[in-house]
Amino acid sequence: MPQTYQKPLTAENYSQEPLLNVEGVTLQYKTKEHLVTATYKVGFKVFDAERFVLLGPSGCGKSTLLKAVGGYLKPVEGKITLKGDVVTKPDSGRVMVFQEFDQLLPWKTVKANVMFALTTSGKLSKKAAEERTMAYIEMVNLTDFAYTYPHMLSGGMKQRVAIARAMAMEPDILLLDEPFAALDALTRRKMQEELLQLGEKSGFTLLFVTHSIEEAIIIGTRILLLSPHPGQVKAEFNAGTLGYDNQGQNEFKELLGKIRDMLFSDAVEEETISTKGS
Numbered sequence: 001m002p003q004t005y006q007k008p009l010t011a012e013n014y015s016q017e018p019l020l021n022v023e024g025v026t027l028q029y030k031t032k033e034h035l036v037t038a039t040y041k042v043g044f045k046v047f048d049a050e051r052f053v054l055l056g057p058s059g060c061g062k063s064t065l066l067k068a069v070g071g072y073l074k075p076v077e078g079k080i081t082l083k084g085d086v087v088t089k090p091d092s093g094r095v096m097v098f099q100e101f102d103q104l105l106p107w108k109t110v111k112a113n114v115m116f117a118l119t120t121s122g123k124l125s126k127k128a129a130e131e132r133t134m135a136y137i138e139m140v141n142l143t144d145f146a147y148t149y150p151h152m153l154s155g156g157m158k159q160r161v162a163i164a165r166a167m168a169m170e171p172d173i174l175l176l177d178e179p180f181a182a183l184d185a186l187t188r189r190k191m192q193e194e195l196l197q198l199g200e201k202s203g204f205t206l207l208f209v210t211h212s213i214e215e216a217i218i219i220g221t222r223i224l225l226l227s228p229h230p231g232q233v234k235a236e237f238n239a240g241t242l243g244y245d246n247q248g249q250n251e252f253k254e255l256l257g258k259i260r261d262m263l264f265s266d267a268v269e270e271e272t273i274s275t276k277g278s
């Protein structure tokens with residue numbers, strides 16, 4: 001039976017301080033030859049137990065933004081705070097699953113990869129860490145592969161281990177960069193559902209990157225739409241009442257169409273600019 005997910009309230013209903021506050025953030029990469037501006041003065045707030053989605057075309061700076069929230073990259077302008085503290089470096093309170101594969105330690109089994117981070121923090125006993133590890137491995141459907149090494153797994157399986165590892169740490173905010181993009185449709189759907197169910201159970205806060213509009217609406221309570229490179233905030237949408245069960249309904253389709261039109265108008269603009277410029 002399909003489940004109905006009770007999504008958290010939208011920002012307007014919150015009175016508390018945001019968990020994550022991104023204010024006027026400009027992010028750049030300096031290479032020998034170039035200075036690449038990845039995002040320009042981007043701002044958004046994420047409240048406790050929200051599932052906030054960053055959506056935008058390839059190269060608009062979604063991964064870069066997520067890396068900055070993770071503490072892997074410092075803004076050249078603006079600031080990022082979590083629970084009021086300025087983010088300066090990676091921390092176990094902000095766990096990230098990167099877009100790239102091969103984030104696992106190749107010399108450790110699936111189980112050891114997930115358990116590693118839990119035991120090094122010293123907060124859990126070995127037994128508790130082991131129990132939690134196996135529960136999350138089961139959640140991503142890899143129990144039969146618990147003692148397998150990463151090189152024997154498919155790309156999608158490796159990604160599921162990385163997701164299990166991040167979730168097992170039960171961080172303040174979970175940063176997921178297109179985590180399901182490489183999965184087949186069925187596994188993707190299952191993982192989306194598991195993620196939503198886990199959100200219900202644990203009440204985690206999620207910052208989720210995708211370029212699928214459907215996925216953004218299903219997963220997100222709010223969606224931030226970014227413009228093409230360099231990424232700037234184009235619009236913000238509430239999707240808190242929409243999930244799987246609403247896919248055929250008008251409200252879902254309208255939001256989908258609205259976001260698609262905005263993305264498409266950007267693409268047309270870009271094409272016009274590049275045609276004029278050539």
Ligand SMILES: Nc1ncnc2c1ncn2[C@@H]1O[C@H](COP(=O)(O)OP(=O)(O)OP(=O)(O)O)[C@@H](O)[C@H]1O
Binds near residue numbers: 029037061063064229
């Ligand atoms: N390490 C890097 N050095 C220099 N430029 C980079 C680096 N990483 C990303 N960029 C540039 O920054 C911009 C934003 O890249 P980013 O990876 O954040 O985009 P994205 O929105 O995640 O795209 P995609 O949807 O394809 O993953 C792009 O123009 C990219 O070329």
Ligand SMILES: [Mg+2]
Binds near residue numbers: 064
């Ligand atoms: Mg990316």
